Amino acid sequence: MCEGIVVESIKTEITGIGWVTAAGMGRARTHRDFAMPLERMPEFRPEDVFKEPFPNLRRMDDYSRLGVTATALALADAGLDTWTCKRNIGIVGTTVYGCLGADVDYYNTVIPNRGAQASPALFSYTSANSYLGEAAIRFGLTGTNYMVFEQHPTGLAGLHAALGHIARQDDDKILGGVCEAGCPRIFGQPDNVPPGAVFFMLEPVGSNPLPGFGILESLSMNKLLFNGSPVDNLVMLVEQCLSVMRR
Amino acid sequence: MVHTLLQMDTFHSENQQPRQAVVTDAVLVTALGGDIDTLWRRLMQKGTAIGPISRFPVDQEHYTAGIAAIIDDLKPSRDHSLIKSLLDRLMVQMGPVPSDATLITATLKAGIDNLEAVCRGNPSGFQDIPLSSLAEHISPQIGLKSNGLCISASCASSTIAVAQGAALIESGQAEAVLVCCAEIVSEYAFAGFSSLKALAPAPCQPFDRGRRGLSLGEGAAALLLMPAARAGREGRDRLGTICGWGITNDAAHITAPAKGGHGLAQAIDKALKSAEKKPEEITAICAHGTGTIYNDRMELDAFKHILGPRKRPIFSVKGAIGHTLGAAGGIEIILGLKALATLTIPPTIGFTHPEKGAEGQVSAETQAIANGCLLTTNSGFGGVNAAIILGP
Numbered sequence: 001m002c003e004g005i006v007v008e009s010i011k012t013e014i015t016g017i018g019w020v021t022a023a024g025m026g027r028a029r030t031h032r033d034f035a036m037p038l039e040r041m042p043e044f045r046p047e048d049v050f051k052e053p054f055p056n057l058r059r060m061d062d063y064s065r066l067g068v069t070a071t072a073l074a075l076a077d078a079g080l081d082t083w084t085c086k087r088n089i090g091i092v093g094t095t096v097y098g099c100l101g102a103d104v105d106y107y108n109t110v111i112p113n114r115g116a117q118a119s120p121a122l123f124s125y126t127s128a129n130s131y132l133g134e135a136a137i138r139f140g141l142t143g144t145n146y147m148v149f150e151q152h153p154t155g156l157a158g159l160h161a162a163l164g165h166i167a168r169q170d171d172d173k174i175l176g177g178v179c180e181a182g183c184p185r186i187f188g189q190p191d192n193v194p195p196g197a198v199f200f201m202l203e204p205v206g207s208n209p210l211p212g213f214g215i216l217e218s219l220s221m222n223k224l225l226f227n228g229s230p231v232d233n234l235v236m237l238v239e240q241c242l243s244v245m246r247r
Numbered sequence: 248m249v250h251t252l253l254q255m256d257t258f259h260s261e262n263q264q265p266r267q268a269v270v271t272d273a274v275l276v277t278a279l280g281g282d283i284d285t286l287w288r289r290l291m292q293k294g295t296a297i298g299p300i301s302r303f304p305v306d307q308e309h310y311t312a313g314i315a316a317i318i319d320d321l322k323p324s325r326d327h328s329l330i331k332s333l334l335d336r337l338m339v340q341m342g343p344v345p346s347d348a349t350l351i352t353a354t355l356k357a358g359i360d361n362l363e364a365v366c367r368g369n370p371s372g373f374q375d376i377p378l379s380s381l382a383e384h385i386s387p388q389i390g391l392k393s394n395g396l397c398i399s400a401s402c403a404s405s406t407i408a409v410a411q412g413a414a415l416i417e418s419g420q421a422e423a424v425l426v427c428c429a430e431i432v433s434e435y436a437f438a439g440f441s442s443l444k445a446l447a448p449a450p451c452q453p454f455d456r457g458r459r460g461l462s463l464g465e466g467a468a469a470l471l472l473m474p475a476a477r478a479g480r481e482g483r484d485r486l487g488t489i490c491g492w493g494i495t496n497d498a499a500h501i502t503a504p505a506k507g508g509h510g511l512a513q514a515i516d517k518a519l520k521s522a523e524k525k526p527e528e529i530t531a532i533c534a535h536g537t538g539t540i541y542n543d544r545m546e547l548d549a550f551k552h553i554l555g556p557r558k559r560p561i562f563s564v565k566g567a568i569g570h571t572l573g574a575a576g577g578i579e580i581i582l583g584l585k586a587l588a589t590l591t592i593p594p595t596i597g598f599t600h601p602e603k604g605a606e607g608q609v610s611a612e613t614q615a616i617a618n619g620c621l622l623t624t625n626s627g628f629g630g631v632n633a634a635i636i637l638g639p
Contacts, residue, residue, distance in 0.1 A: 116308070129631060142496050143496065145630075
């Protein structure tokens, strides 16, 4: 924080949460338990979330399928999954490894025959933000959208950034969260980042008719509070929100 | 770092908000010039760095092109990292960075050549493959306390990084921000754009009727931002102002721009509102101008839709330095500041026969521009659009 100026805290209301983790998928208004274990991601069925046909789902890499499904669940949790006109809603995600799995799969189509068989379909998902575009198309979201890469997996960098966009009124509402598909085994790196995607719907306080989970507040680039209590990581934030719902 | 960009007697500090972000230092590396002055001079001389690729095999039977703008003498570092070598070449030009600066890096693919090596079973390191590795390399070199953020949003990555840097300064969450971006030409990206039939067989021709696609390029840029008041207090050079910005998604297609440019138009509209500027205050545009049929058409439509029918000078540097993907925005913002400082925009290399709507705006010659603000735009995969308005 800067010397000589008063930085006002930024406050938003959490109005929806959606997740897909190794422990299952769900959303905060219908599920009471959440975990994000450091385990291999089991097969999950995004088709259970998308009731209408979504042909692109089949083309997506695992990372994109995770991200799109979790954003869909968060929007549904906030009552924002149906739309007629495109909306100024943004998405900012956090990741450590991004789409490395898609990178490897795609490049393995380049190697044989010196590029002649490079897959344009796989290449389309080798930008870490491609899945944000898929979510934007599916749900008519025209707001701010990008990915923030973290070295250490707190999952909070995207939430911090998202809060800033609400404070500046760049977006009417914004999804902030994390999306991790892990590091492909070919790199021989330790499994230290739990796979899964979790997204929070953030809105100006009182703007959603549904009861919110509580107030998320940013005091500085490195300090988040939920209902006045410090938040150290994203899992902790989900648990704090669920405890509000259990009361 | 002292260069001619700094000679800005047009800077009007009396109209500046004290927390508005100003750029106090800027450096870059491209295939056409390893520093700002060299690049600017060669742009004005209508140079291009786009030429045959020797870095990796380019089989004409398999690829739709065989050219890119590659830095001739760029070699991997001792630990096999091309992007680290590029960053070292960049940072050696940078003046002192305050130790309280927040670092924001931007890239689309970082050390993607090492991912290629791993997939081929060749010796390589993993350390420059994650996108956050740029910050890990830069931060200790310049004595910063934290590694900050890395932003990735395809070809708008560094535009968004500069916007976020300016937002942190305006909000008081940072007292200085260093934005660094870098991208290398790789077989990985080359094969991908070739598979999408997006590569031009000859050097790209932005806004030309006969354009046939993009040409890849590599480069890096760094910009130091701080509040106008601090820059004044510390007697820093002021290269220009980040007046406003807008970021949007087309919500239309993940690899093709939206027809009509509504998403980019919305980003420009947001940028104008954020900067509290009117369309008539935009006196020039540094366009994304990739040379693909759909991008350039979309941009012309978006500019007309939001800025009105009045013609204004537009340029693209992609025919000279290629499309540097995640580094494009950072490099183009620096060139936009240089244009404002000299009241001149460079020729658009490769432009000969105007696309409809480009007449009287894009030129193969140097163009003079009026005092005012310059709009710079980038769009990319995932439907992302970013616009920044630069002021003196």
